[in-house]
Amino acid sequence: MTTATGADVRVVNVSRRDLLKGLLGAGGLVLGVQLFPGAARAAMGAGGALAETFAPDLFLSIDASGLVSIVAHRSEMGTGIRTSLPMVLADELEADWERVTLTQAPGDAAYGDQNTDGSRSVRQFFGAMRQIGATARTMLESAAARAWNVDASECAAQNHEVVHGPSGRSIGFGDLVPIAAVLDTPDAAAVRLKDPSEWRYIGGKGVPLADGRDIVTGKAGFGLDVVLEGMKFATIERCPVLGGAPKSFDDAETLAVPGVERVVPVPGYQGAPAFSPVGGLAVIGRDTWSVLQGRNALEVEWEEGEHASYDSRLFRRDLEREVRKTGQVVRNRGDVDTALAAADTTLEAEYYCPHLAHAPMEPPCAVARVADGKCEVWAPTQSPQTARASVAQALGLRPVDVTIHVTLLGGGFGRKSKPDYIVEAAVLAAVIEAPVKLVWTREDDIRHDYYHSVSAQHYTAGLDADGKLTAWRARTAFPPIGSTFNPASQLGIGEAGQGVIDMPYDVPNIRCEVGAAQGHVRIGWLRSVANVYHAFACSSFVDEIAHARGLDPLDNLLDLLGPQQHVDLDGARYGNYGGSPADHPIDTGRFAHVVRLAAEKSGWGTALGPGRGRGLAVHRSFLCYVAVVAQVEVQDDGSILIPRIDMAVDAGQLIHPDRVVAQMEGAAVFGASLALTGEITAKGGAIEQGNFDDYTIVRMNRAPREVAVHLVESHRPPGGVGEPGVPPIAPALCNAVFAATGQRIRSLPLSRHDLKRS
Amino acid sequence: MVTLRINGREHQLDGLDPEMPLLWALRDHLGLTGTRFGCGKGQCGACTIHVDGKATRACMYPIGSLGERTVTTIEGLASQADQALQDAWVEHQVPQCGYCQAGQIMTAAELLANNPTPDDEAIDTAMSGNLCRCGTYQRIRAAIKTAAIKTAGAKR
Numbered sequence: 001m002t003t004a005t006g007a008d009v010r011v012v013n014v015s016r017r018d019l020l021k022g023l024l025g026a027g028g029l030v031l032g033v034q035l036f037p038g039a040a041r042a043a044m045g046a047g048g049a050l051a052e053t054f055a056p057d058l059f060l061s062i063d064a065s066g067l068v069s070i071v072a073h074r075s076e077m078g079t080g081i082r083t084s085l086p087m088v089l090a091d092e093l094e095a096d097w098e099r100v101t102l103t104q105a106p107g108d109a110a111y112g113d114q115n116t117d118g119s120r121s122v123r124q125f126f127g128a129m130r131q132i133g134a135t136a137r138t139m140l141e142s143a144a145a146r147a148w149n150v151d152a153s154e155c156a157a158q159n160h161e162v163v164h165g166p167s168g169r170s171i172g173f174g175d176l177v178p179i180a181a182v183l184d185t186p187d188a189a190a191v192r193l194k195d196p197s198e199w200r201y202i203g204g205k206g207v208p209l210a211d212g213r214d215i216v217t218g219k220a221g222f223g224l225d226v227v228l229e230g231m232k233f234a235t236i237e238r239c240p241v242l243g244g245a246p247k248s249f250d251d252a253e254t255l256a257v258p259g260v261e262r263v264v265p266v267p268g269y270q271g272a273p274a275f276s277p278v279g280g281l282a283v284i285g286r287d288t289w290s291v292l293q294g295r296n297a298l299e300v301e302w303e304e305g306e307h308a309s310y311d312s313r314l315f316r317r318d319l320e321r322e323v324r325k326t327g328q329v330v331r332n333r334g335d336v337d338t339a340l341a342a343a344d345t346t347l348e349a350e351y352y353c354p355h356l357a358h359a360p361m362e363p364p365c366a367v368a369r370v371a372d373g374k375c376e377v378w379a380p381t382q383s384p385q386t387a388r389a390s391v392a393q394a395l396g397l398r399p400v401d402v403t404i405h406v407t408l409l410g411g412g413f414g415r416k417s418k419p420d421y422i423v424e425a426a427v428l429a430a431v432i433e434a435p436v437k438l439v440w441t442r443e444d445d446i447r448h449d450y451y452h453s454v455s456a457q458h459y460t461a462g463l464d465a466d467g468k469l470t471a472w473r474a475r476t477a478f479p480p481i482g483s484t485f486n487p488a489s490q491l492g493i494g495e496a497g498q499g500v501i502d503m504p505y506d507v508p509n510i511r512c513e514v515g516a517a518q519g520h521v522r523i524g525w526l527r528s529v530a531n532v533y534h535a536f537a538c539s540s541f542v543d544e545i546a547h548a549r550g551l552d553p554l555d556n557l558l559d560l561l562g563p564q565q566h567v568d569l570d571g572a573r574y575g576n577y578g579g580s581p582a583d584h585p586i587d588t589g590r591f592a593h594v595v596r597l598a599a600e601k602s603g604w605g606t607a608l609g610p611g612r613g614r615g616l617a618v619h620r621s622f623l624c625y626v627a628v629v630a631q632v633e634v635q636d637d638g639s640i641l642i643p644r645i646d647m648a649v650d651a652g653q654l655i656h657p658d659r660v661v662a663q664m665e666g667a668a669v670f671g672a673s674l675a676l677t678g679e680i681t682a683k684g685g686a687i688e689q690g691n692f693d694d695y696t697i698v699r700m701n702r703a704p705r706e707v708a709v710h711l712v713e714s715h716r717p718p719g720g721v722g723e724p725g726v727p728p729i730a731p732a733l734c735n736a737v738f739a740a741t742g743q744r745i746r747s748l749p750l751s752r753h754d755l756k757r758s
Numbered sequence: 759m760v761t762l763r764i765n766g767r768e769h770q771l772d773g774l775d776p777e778m779p780l781l782w783a784l785r786d787h788l789g790l791t792g793t794r795f796g797c798g799k800g801q802c803g804a805c806t807i808h809v810d811g812k813a814t815r816a817c818m819y820p821i822g823s824l825g826e827r828t829v830t831t832i833e834g835l836a837s838q839a840d841q842a843l844q845d846a847w848v849e850h851q852v853p854q855c856g857y858c859q860a861g862q863i864m865t866a867a868e869l870l871a872n873n874p875t876p877d878d879e880a881i882d883t884a885m886s887g888n889l890c891r892c893g894t895y896q897r898i899r900a901a902i903k904t905a906a907i908k909t910a911g912a913k914r
Contacts, residue, residue: 079854211853217835224794288782289775290775360891361889361892362796362855442801692889699886700881700899701882704896
């Protein structure tokens with residue numbers, strides 16, 4: 001049922017149901033939970049059907065010692081979600097965080113959506129976690145009331161015990177467990193959620209990272225750290241060109257390498273790459289070094305296939321041609337053509353952003369074991385349910401016979417949503433009939449990624465004689481993510497909802513268009529996805545408009561945003577990141593507020609030294625508003641230092657503010673990397689980069705020296721925070737470069753431009 | 759047969775290629791997985807260990823070259839100063855994904871051993887060989903400074 005929190009969650013006391021053996025099924029008070037966020041619930045029909053399909057997974061147990069066990073059902077890749085969501089539950093429960101342990105959930109639809117992607121974890125599960133914790137608290141209070149034979153209204157949970165107000169007596173949670181375990185689950189309506197003023201962790205100091213101590217002592221378990229008895233090691237030589245396959249190969253020298261045991265072909269995909277392996281030749285042996293040496297000795301002649309002529313330099317011209325003509329209209333207001341024809345001044349600009357690779361510090365990897373018709377996998381995955389389905393399909397098993405154990409992820413950024421590497425490990429384990437650890441080298445990672453798409457944009461604006469903006473035309477073209485799943489897909493309509501269609505500016509005539517482009521490498525989603533290139537183009541263009549109008553960029557931006565209002569998208573199809581328009585309208589007031597806040601905190605308008613400049617950009621993505629003022633210093637050699645970045649963030653209700661700050665600090669660095677040097681290129685269908693020497697990410701000495709994050713306090717429904725910090729960074733930096741040098745940057749990365757101090 | 763002196767213990771490994779980088783011997787043969795693989799060519803610092811106290815990339819160091827030298831990995835960090843460093847890391851909530859942090863801490867430990875009160879430039883110089891894709895550099899810098907202050911205070 002939909003509860004007071006608005007959460008779709010059903011909580012049931014399953015303490016006495018012996019048949020339920022889950023992760024936490026070891027006696028005590030055990031609450032089963034079924035989560036039906038959003039569409040999944042709608043798909044299941046009206047509430048009446050739920051009783052029949054009720055198959056809870058165990059989310060929370062409290063044993064007789066008072067130890068509280070909470071399932072973390074989302075993947076930890078650095079956002080702190082493994083800490084933050086259980087913390088919400090613990091807060092509503094009035095549990096002492098010191099007496100809470102976490103268990104990581106395997107991939108199972110019973111946990112609801114586990115795809116840790118789209119900056120969704122908190123916004124989808126905040127309400128549910130509150131409801132579960134509050135239900136358990138209510139039961140413990142009822143149990144205490146029974147024990148004392150008093151009214152439950154006189155009993156209140158407080159720091160891991162229940163206190164009887166009038167008498168001051170108290171009983172610990174553990175001692176209440178036997179009584180609570182036999183109580184009926186209270187109706188959702190009878191469960192009182194805490195008032196925000198009563199929160200002990202949420203929205204305040206939070207709690208220490210669950211894995212912090214293990215991380216600093218080297219004990220934290222990532223995917224690559226998993227060891228199984230009798231485990232073999234594997235590495236795969238893949239065709240440099242997508243869709244290629246071995247024509248012939250000679251493995252004689254490979255097999256002569258000590259420690260190498262065999263070479264096994266891995267079949268590639270049929271039709272679309274999707275989540276399947278790209279195929280290749282696996283070298284199997286006793287340790288990583290042996291198989292890497294063996295792989296070096298492998299001689300393969302490839303049939304490269306249809307993408308062998310892909311050249312990203314030539315492809316850029318194709319994209320630019322595409323955005324110079326009319327594309328498919330995805331938003332229309334008024335009459336842009338007439339308005340442009342009547343304009344006193346028109347402004348045109350073209351932008352380009354290259355492919356990017358995710359490059360998580362832990363490359364893809366997985367450990368798999370197949371025996372007795374069942375498969376078990378240990379892997380750093382953002383989406384264990386997708387992994388489960390993909391492995392089941394590849395091995396011809398039922399999903400229930402596939403178990404995906406989720407390790408900590410050494411970074412994800414969207415790469416580890418795709419389970420191709422997990423399928424590879426599972427396929428190999430089945431073939432060699434032994435447990436296997438699949439290791440991807442850094443070169444494998446950079447050359448066989450699901451790349452952030454390459455793109456071009458063409459923007460046109462019309463100004464009247466008074467300098468007022470009368471027309472806005474935005475065109476974008478890029479190989480869509482859809483091309484990874486259907487090679488015929490060439491129009492990224494969904495991606496246009498990330499920074500093109502949802503443009504907030506108050507202009508009487510607007511037209512947004514999407515052009516066609518074919519994918520020649522696997523295209524995937526990377527932290528903030530199409531917002532990266534669309535925010536770069538849009539926020540750069542707004543800065544160009546300021547210059548053309550002779551206005552300060554801050555004044556221009558606030559003027560374009562206009563009065564506070566909910567933006568009308570003129571009937572355009574727009575997903576709004578799954579958020580309802582009622583809870584999450586596009587609010588120009590929130591835009592303006594973060595813009596003013598970032599400007600004020602950054603010292604906007606005050607003088608800077610020679611070679612320095614400030615740039616401003618604002619972007620809303622994943623239901624979160626982020627304004628950035630970046631300060632750059634252009635060196636004599638044309639290189640760029642970033643002395644300071646100010647980020648103002650309105651993400652609605654904040655759950656763990658320190659982790660929000662951390663995500664923004666990280667986004668500033670991630671954004672700086674892609675802006676300064678991020679570029680993946682292809683020639684002859686093959687990716688030209690391979691490691692951190694030619695695909696450089698920013699190091700400490702070039703990273704923003706100070707990132708100051710300014711959080712807006714709010715009790716609005718939570719938005720995302722993992723991704724929204726990234727999009728405004730690159731345009732803010734490039735606008736700062738313009739302020740410092742007068743050079744307008746219309747393509748990334750900055751390292752491709754010859755900058756001169758003015 | 760090769761003898762490796764790691765974290766105060768001797769390990770004998772038989773039948774391994776002397777060219778095998780220490781990284782893979784540690785991870786695949788000795789179960790010391792705190793030393794991480796990130797690039798395999800000394801670009802990222804995730805595999806940083808100490809060889810005779812000097813921060814070294816385990817992915818580039820053949821086991822056959824180690825000789826009598828002693829190795830310390832993240833699992834073997836034990837001095838008071840090292841623990842103060844790890845505490846500072848926890849206090850500042852430095853880690854995001856955490857994968858690179860063992861290597862970061864090993865590099866920082868060597869820095870502080872040689873320079874107990876490093877300034878920003880010294881921190882930049884020492885730490886810029888260690889990549890963090892999550893972007894925790896600002897907190898790494900803060901944690902190093904906190905550890906430096908605490909260790910200096912303890913010595914007084």
